[in-house]
Amino acid sequence: MNDSFDVIVAGAGPAGAQCARDLATRQYDVVVLETESEDVFPRQSNKSTGGTFPPMLATFGIPDEAVMHFTDTVVVESPNEHFTLKQAGAVLDFGAFKTYLVEDGQQKGATYRFDARVSKPIMESSEIVGVQYNGSKKVYGDIIVDATGPSAPLAKALGVSDLKRTQQAIGIEYELEGVDLDTAGYANLTNAMMLRLGHDYAPGGYSWIFHTGGDTAKVGLCYIQNESYQRYAETRRTVDGYLQQWLDTDPRFSTADRIEGRQHRGSAHIQAPGSLSTDNFMAIGDTVPTIDPLWGEGIQKGMRSGRAAAIAADQCLIPSEPTTTAEDLSLYNELWHTEVAPGHDSRLWMAELLYLASNDRYDSLIRDLNHFDAATLRKMNNGNKLAIAKLLRFDDLSLLVQFVKHQFST
Ligand SMILES: Cc1cc2nc3c(=O)[nH]c(=O)nc-3n(C[C@H](O)[C@H](O)[C@H](O)COP(=O)(O)OP(=O)(O)OC[C@H]3O[C@@H](n4cnc5c(N)ncnc54)[C@H](O)[C@@H]3O)c2cc1C
Incomplete structure (x- = not known):
């Protein structure tokens, strides 16, 4: 049988x-x-880093034992600015x-x-x-x-x-102890999940610090080998090399050590289904x-x-x-x-546009985000085109031209 x-x-x-x-x-x-x-x-x-939100825990009946740390805020950071949103979250083990x-x-x-x-x-x-x-x-x-x-x-x-190789994002993360989560000149990352836009540490992608309790955090980065990666990346530097560079140069990690055996890596494709x-x-x-x-x-x-x-x-x-x-x-x-995944296609083009922007544009984007109310921010995150249009500036024209060219070449 x-x-x-x-x-x-x-x-x-x-x-x-x-x-x-x-x-x-x-x-x-x-x-x-x-x-x-x-x-x-x-x-x-x-x-996986395991950053998630209460709807996932409640919908699928996930017990607290699977959660390393509950968080209160989401922070978005650029090379010189940051924006803090009150938003409950959970970092899973x-x-x-x-x-x-x-x-x-x-x-x-x-x-x-x-x-x-x-x-x-x-x-x-x-x-x-x-x-x-x-x-x-x-x-x-x-x-x-x-x-x-x-x-x-x-x-x-x-x-x-x-699944296209050119659309594959690769990521690496270490769990660290001894992290200074409230360093002068930076956002307070105590009980926060922070995502950082910046081609210095993650060319063509983003990096993150997720607080996991006490002085510990998950710290990692990912990127796709897109046009920004081609423009900003050092040819010889690997994804591990980029993470090490961040750890070596950011004062928040000056007293931090890696926790043995706690390293995570993997990939996912960012493309249409x-x-x-x-x-x-x-x-x-x-x-x-x-x-x-x-x-x-x-x-x-x-x-x-x-x-x-x-x-x-x-x-x-x-x-x-x-x-x-x-x-x-x-x-x-x-x-x-x-x-x-409603609006997957609009979130795809938002992502492509976002990761084409320069570090200066990331700074101005974060400054603008600090001036919007919670309802507008929610609409932006949900892909509402009118709300997103509020974020556009005159000098984004060259970025949009670059984006359109990219769309026709792929
Ligand atoms: C570094 C990194 C950080 C991330 N951080 C977050 C985050 O903070 N929050 C978030 O929501 N998402 C995050 N993600 C994404 C998230 O982890 C994935 O989207 C999610 O795990 C996808 O789940 P999945 O079940 O589709 O696939 P997977 O998690 O990839 O699971 C696939 C399973 O199939 C098994 N398998 C593979 N090949 C075979 C085979 N041939 N035969 C049998 N079994 C096989 C694997 O062993 C694995 O158990 C992150 C991803 C990475 C790489």
């Missing part, structure tokens, strides 16, 4: 593990295949968080197979009917979900995702990619996409004669565009 399930999920990240939790709660027979070993999980995939999602899913009835590296789809009559893992092992399912993040072996093979689903198949999380293009919020977005996939699977599997064609699964596409 074939080894078979209602749903196969490849990858136990936030997206896949949440999809499995929801399907197990609805009593479906679901198996999650995860490439890492159970005894070290998550090791390589423990890649990403490893503990992933472990919680897995254990909770198992308690709800999901089957987990660790040490199970998915390599390719099993096809019958041009449709995926199962997956091959660890070389020759096979498992079959009515619906298959690729949640393997950027590796995406199934979504790529089926042509559902076309692919086709999201096809017959018997859905792609979720960073496989799509679902991550917010502007600020890199991928955890909540990924989990919401996992939930949307579970809802679509439920709708297909409930009838006495279930059908799982692309048309049946198109509910997932609809939910993705309306609930999971």
Whole structure:
């Protein structure tokens, strides 16, 4: 007899593990295949800073034990300015968080197979009917979900995702102790998540300091190899080299030390989504990619996409004669565009425009942000074009020309 399930999920990240939790709660027979070993999980995939917000914790029932530190503010910094927004947040212990999602899913009835590296789809009559893992092992399912993040072996093979190397953002982070969170001349970062725009430390991207309690913080940076990277980056400096340069030159780290074994690195693609689903198949999380293009919020977005996939699977599997064609699964596409990542396209162009701007323009942007009320700022963050227009200045014309040229060349 074939080894078979209602749903196969490849990858136990936030997206896949949440999809499995929801399907197990609805009593479906679901198996999650995860490439890492159970005894070290998550090791390589423990890649994220884990900055998130209360709606994620409440929506998905995440316990305080998975949170390293609760925060009160979000700070946006440029080379010479800063802007502080009162906004509750949480910095997760990403490893503990992933472990919680897995254990909770198992308690709800999901089957987990660790040490199970998915390599390719099993096809019958041009449709995926199962997956091959660890070389020759096979498992079959009515619906298959690729949640393997950027590796995406199934979504790529089926042509559902076309993750472009040129759109890949790479990130590195250290956890530090001895950080001076309230240095004169800088924003007070006590109980804050801070994002910094500046091509000196993160050419073509941004860097961050997330307070994790006491004098400890997660400190990292990421960038995409875009035009600003080509313009501002030192050719020989690696992403690790950029982080070291920041640690060596910013007075907030003059007495800081790295906490042993607490280093995280990874990548995600900042681009438009692919086709999201096809017959018997859905792609979720960073496989799509679902991550917010502007600020890199991928955890909540990924989990919401996992939930949307579970809802679509439920709708297909409930009838006495279930059908799982692309048309049946198109509910997932609809939910993705309306609930999971609304305005993804406008946030993509906002991100592209933002990372093309100069350090001086970042300073003037932060000065302007300090003059807007909370309602206007919320509209800007939600992609409202009229609100964003208030941020534009006459000398942005050359930036817009550069942006349009870039759009036509890609
Ligand atoms: C340095 C860094 C910092 C970040 N900081 C934040 C942040 O502060 N806040 C935020 O919201 N987001 C952040 N993100 C983004 C966020 O971590 C991701 O968007 C999120 O983890 C995506 O979840 P996912 O489940 O789609 O994929 P992943 O987290 O990539 O999980 C994929 C899972 O699949 C497994 N896998 C991979 N290949 C295979 C295979 N072939 N077979 C079986 N299993 C496989 C992996 O081991 C992993 O467990 C950060 C990302 C990075 C790299």
